[in-house]
Amino acid sequence: MSARYGMVIDLDRCTGCGSCMMACAAENNVPPLQQATVRTGLTPMLVRKVSNGLEGAARREAFIPIMCMHCEHDTPCVKVCPQQAVEVDKATGIVMQMPQRCLGCRYCMTACPYHARYFNWWDPSWPAGMEKSLNPGVAVRMRGVVEKCNLCHARLHEAKEKAAATGKREIDPADYVPACVEACPTGAIRFGNLADRNDPASQDARSPEAFRLLARIGTEPKVYYKSKEAWVRALAESKSGHGPETGSEVQHG
Amino acid sequence: MKVTRRDLLVWSAGAAAGLVVTPVPWKLLDDSSIWSQNWPWIPQPTRGPVEVKQSACTLCPNGCGMRLKMAAGWPVGVAGGSSHPISRGALCPLGFGAHQLNWHPERLRTVRRRATTSSWSEAKAAFAKACSEGPVVIIDGYPGRAASSVLESFNQKRNGSYRVVLGRETRALAPYEAWSGVPASALGYDLENAQTIVSFGAPLLDGWGPPGRFTRLWAERVAGAGPQLRLIQADGSLSRTATRAWRWVPVQAGCETALAAGVARVLLEERLVLARGPMPPLTLVDAASQTGLTTDAIRDLARTIVAHPPAVAIANDDNPAIAALNVVLGAAGASGGIVRRSKPATSYVGADAAIPSARAVLIDSSVPWDFARQTDAEVFRFAAWDGGSSKADWLLPAPGFLEELTDVPTAPTSAIETYAVAPSLVKAPAEVQSAAQFLSSIDPTLTTAEKIIHARCEDLFRGRIGTLIGRDRTSVAKLDSVQKFEEQLWKGAVWVGERSRPDGLRCELQVWPTAATSARPESWSATWPAPVLPPLASKLYKESSLREPPERRNA
Numbered sequence: 001m002s003a004r005y006g007m008v009i010d011l012d013r014c015t016g017c018g019s020c021m022m023a024c025a026a027e028n029n030v031p032p033l034q035q036a037t038v039r040t041g042l043t044p045m046l047v048r049k050v051s052n053g054l055e056g057a058a059r060r061e062a063f064i065p066i067m068c069m070h071c072e073h074d075t076p077c078v079k080v081c082p083q084q085a086v087e088v089d090k091a092t093g094i095v096m097q098m099p100q101r102c103l104g105c106r107y108c109m110t111a112c113p114y115h116a117r118y119f120n121w122w123d124p125s126w127p128a129g130m131e132k133s134l135n136p137g138v139a140v141r142m143r144g145v146v147e148k149c150n151l152c153h154a155r156l157h158e159a160k161e162k163a164a165a166t167g168k169r170e171i172d173p174a175d176y177v178p179a180c181v182e183a184c185p186t187g188a189i190r191f192g193n194l195a196d197r198n199d200p201a202s203q204d205a206r207s208p209e210a211f212r213l214l215a216r217i218g219t220e221p222k223v224y225y226k227s228k229e230a231w232v233r234a235l236a237e238s239k240s241g242h243g244p245e246t247g248s249e250v251q252h253g
Numbered sequence: 254m255k256v257t258r259r260d261l262l263v264w265s266a267g268a269a270a271g272l273v274v275t276p277v278p279w280k281l282l283d284d285s286s287i288w289s290q291n292w293p294w295i296p297q298p299t300r301g302p303v304e305v306k307q308s309a310c311t312l313c314p315n316g317c318g319m320r321l322k323m324a325a326g327w328p329v330g331v332a333g334g335s336s337h338p339i340s341r342g343a344l345c346p347l348g349f350g351a352h353q354l355n356w357h358p359e360r361l362r363t364v365r366r367r368a369t370t371s372s373w374s375e376a377k378a379a380f381a382k383a384c385s386e387g388p389v390v391i392i393d394g395y396p397g398r399a400a401s402s403v404l405e406s407f408n409q410k411r412n413g414s415y416r417v418v419l420g421r422e423t424r425a426l427a428p429y430e431a432w433s434g435v436p437a438s439a440l441g442y443d444l445e446n447a448q449t450i451v452s453f454g455a456p457l458l459d460g461w462g463p464p465g466r467f468t469r470l471w472a473e474r475v476a477g478a479g480p481q482l483r484l485i486q487a488d489g490s491l492s493r494t495a496t497r498a499w500r501w502v503p504v505q506a507g508c509e510t511a512l513a514a515g516v517a518r519v520l521l522e523e524r525l526v527l528a529r530g531p532m533p534p535l536t537l538v539d540a541a542s543q544t545g546l547t548t549d550a551i552r553d554l555a556r557t558i559v560a561h562p563p564a565v566a567i568a569n570d571d572n573p574a575i576a577a578l579n580v581v582l583g584a585a586g587a588s589g590g591i592v593r594r595s596k597p598a599t600s601y602v603g604a605d606a607a608i609p610s611a612r613a614v615l616i617d618s619s620v621p622w623d624f625a626r627q628t629d630a631e632v633f634r635f636a637a638w639d640g641g642s643s644k645a646d647w648l649l650p651a652p653g654f655l656e657e658l659t660d661v662p663t664a665p666t667s668a669i670e671t672y673a674v675a676p677s678l679v680k681a682p683a684e685v686q687s688a689a690q691f692l693s694s695i696d697p698t699l700t701t702a703e704k705i706i707h708a709r710c711e712d713l714f715r716g717r718i719g720t721l722i723g724r725d726r727t728s729v730a731k732l733d734s735v736q737k738f739e740e741q742l743w744k745g746a747v748w749v750g751e752r753s754r755p756d757g758l759r760c761e762l763q764v765w766p767t768a769a770t771s772a773r774p775e776s777w778s779a780t781w782p783a784p785v786l787p788p789l790a791s792k793l794y795k796e797s798s799l800r801e802p803p804e805r806r807n808a
Contacts, residue, residue: 013472015458015493018793018800022349025789026330029298032788033796041796049799057503061496100287126296127788130356132327134298142295182332185343185464186472 004072004093004195005151006222007181008204009065011232013188014047016063021045023183024067027152029138031124042118044068044149045180052231062232065180065189067149068116069213069221070095076219077108077117085146093195093222094151102145109146113214114221117148151191152178173199194222211236301325307334307723307745309661309675310348312654314395314420314619315463316661316673317344318747321352328352328655328679333465338722338749339664339671343465350787354654355679359639359785361650362684373686376633376647380613381695383631387612389413390630391688392604394619396438397662399705403689404617406699414609417601418620422462422665425455425568428576429591430600432760439598440591441668442565443755444470447589449483449557449564451516452494453509453575457484457567459493462666471497483561485554487512502554505545512551513566513574514765515540517581519555526559528583531765533574558582563589573766586758592668593757594750617688618651622784635688640784649691656681660706670750672713674706674742707739714738719750 024030024045033041045067052060070088071077075095078086085101086108088094109117123143126134134140137154141147159175173192181191192201204210209226211233227233272278303324310317318337322330331352335342354360364371366379383389389411391404396417408415419427419437426437444450444467450457457467474482486498489506504512514533518540520526541548558564565584568575576585584590604624611630622640634645637653661673686694693699713719714735721727721738723746732738742748786803794800 010476012497013475015468015497016799017459017464017468017493018346019344019349021792021797021799022346022787022789023332025792026349026352030789030792032791034788034791036791036796038796038798041792043792043796046797047799057501059491061491063496101283103286123292124295126353127356127358130353130788131296132299133329133353133356134296135322135329136298136300136303136324138298140296140298142289142292179332183344183349185333185468187469187476188472 002091003193006194007191008224010188011227013186014063019183020180023179027179029134069223071219073220076111080107080111099141099145104144299325309673315664340463340465341469345464350789353787365648383613390611390614392416392616394418399660399702400689407692416604418604421570424571427571428573436598436600443592443668447565448561451485451566454569455567457494463664508544510574511540511543513578515551516555517578530581533765565590580762585760588755592755638785650685652681672748710739721746
């Protein structure tokens with residue numbers, strides 16, 4: 001039976017520390033870009049700050065980690081890619097990006113409703129000698145291709161190899177945990193197989209506090225969020241964007 | 254043969270149809286794409302056998318447990334060590350890029366004397382000469398380590414001064430030391446048993462103590478595990494901790510002292526607490542006008558604090574008024590409050606205190622880069638990275654991340670004693686030396702840090718108390734030999750002492766303290782004492798606007 005990997009992020013527990021962003025970049029050999037800006041950076045996992053738009057004591061803020069939502073239905077990036085460089089893996093539900101096929105047209109970036117795709121504007125580079133600290137399980141991507149979260153696919157490979165070495169067909173769920181999930185100090189990100197109704201993540205996704213961003217467009221994203229705050233849940237269908245000056249801050253009012 | 258127009262059309266149509274069905278052009282396109290993405294200047298990860306090692310982070314005194322993925326002998330990934338009893342698998346954001354630091358462009362590799370290249374022999378000669386000419390002050394930023402003992406021993410032999418740069422968490426415990434005689438370094442917060450925590454600007458969820466300790470506890474309680482934990486954050490702005498707190502009390506910045514006095518006055522006037530303490534001289538009206546709150550809001554806050562005991566107040570820095578509030582609350586020396594750890598600890602003299610006239614000042618690499626004292630003495634500054642402008646006369650390259658064997662004593666805010674060892678997992682460049690190695694080369698009679706660690710392990714083993722927590726939990730009393738004890742520590746296990754009785758701390762307070770400092774705003778990377786940030790930190794403040802850009806030059 002094929003899996004449908006996804007995650008549920010408890011926004012009431014996200015403190016916006018940024019550990020997930022750092023762990024993601026280190027795991028996936030995403031280069032540090034000193035010349036980049038908020039617009040041109042590579043952040044497959046990006047934590048945005050949102051507010052209820054009020055000021056003073058009534059102001060409330062929350063943090064929303066945004067990454068590829070791994071849309072299940074009519075996946076927008078898959079539909080527009082002229083190179084077949086994006087596909088939804090039937091066995092896992094992971095939206096895969098193949099940099100070798102990508103020609104850098106960036107149609108997928110335009111099509112993605114979540115702005116979760118990033119273009120490699122520069123040759124990947126690290127300070128001299130620092131390539132020794134790169135993760136050997138992940139290849140470095142070239143300038144001119146689009147990148148995004150692939151749910152730490154290298155870790156899934158490792159889990160499969162481990163299972164195969166012991167003669168098993170199925171992986172142990174404990175062996176496949178994406179870096180952001182592992183790094184979260186509050187355990188706000190729960191990862192699992194959403195197709196398995198007994199999986200804790202799947203159960204979380206069905207809770208009344210769970211929601212998905214822009215669910216109305218019908219792409220069936222596999223990243224869920226949950227919050228007890230009504231104003232946070234209302235953000236899911238917000239049509240307001242983020243201004244160039246505020247960078248990653250989104251206001252809901 | 255004559256080529257007709259018809260032949261040309263047929264040939265063209267055939268070629269077009271053939272192009273569609275033959276794989277050659279598609280294969281060429283694919284190959285050229287792959288070829289163009291494998292330029293020789295694109296960095297290639299190190300290949301080699303992969304293994305996982307457990308250790309502890311040595312970047313700051315919190316000593317969080319770490320799990321390092323090593324390839325061909327180099328660390329290629331960092332994750333939190335889930336078995337660590339204090340950090341519980343969490344790291345600060347910077348910890349995830351710590352393995353890159355040893356290749357940071359600002360890594361120090363040569364001895365420098367006032368911006369000119371020098372040598373270790375010249376530095377040793379200059380320091381030895383200074384020692385023979387007058388007293389020496391040694392400043393440590395991470396006290397309690399075996400290396401710290403080497404620094405102290407060197408000083409004792411020369412009647413010099415040993416000073417410590419204390420973190421803000423330890424500075425916040427200084428008033429209790431003054432009132433009880435128990436060293437601040439022996440005190441901790443029993444957060445696990447508290448049900449109401451009032452933070453006066455302390456960033457409890459953003460860089461206060463080991464990142465995993467309170468954030469894990471808070472998250473578990475938010476999720477409904479254990480009794481409810483009410484986190485009340487009095488803050489001048491909607492900080493990260495305030496956004497997630499059970500209640501945010503917006504006060505004017507710098508008015509924590511007045512708020513503490515106002516709350517204590519209500520507690521005492523309305524007899525809301527059993528413990529007795531001195532009445533603050535500040536009236537409730539004055540407290541309200543200073544904090545920007547109403548008198549009713551302060552009364553409500555006081556009643557809320559005592560509604561779910563045990564309650565404890567936490568200051569962001571040395572603030573006697575907030576410590577006095579804890580005395581009034583009965584939180585000093587009580588379960589869920591400020592407790593004394595089981596082991597007696599040394600009372601350190603802070604580096605903020607006046608430094609006597611000295612011939613030379615030696616600053617260990619653990620001291621935050623921005624620490625600077627006005628002195629006429631010759632300054633020998635050890636550092637692994639160059640953080641920018643420095644007033645040091647000598648800049649001496651020190652070992653970087655996990656390049657030297659060190660031990661990890663108890664984290665500053667912990668309520669229980671812990672001890673761990675961080676072995677040298679990365680080969681250090683030949684040209685670096687730690688301050689302890691430097692002093693040992695000048696005075697060969699000093700005991701080395703390695704021997705001190707061995708002696709400490711023997712002491713803990715002979716004590717027969719506590720538990721070793723690694724992959725398994727093993728009582729020290731059940732271990733056969735000190736070799737097995739040490740072996741476990743070297744593999745990443747952590748020794749945990751027994752929880753102390755909370756009544757080991759008694760504070761005598763007759764008069765409400767007047768001298769107080771207000772909480773100082775701290776940079777998000779303030780708890781990390783090294784002068785540079787991992788390059789990947791650009792994701793946090795440059796490639797996103799999640800964090801404010803750090804003030805340090807070489808961030």
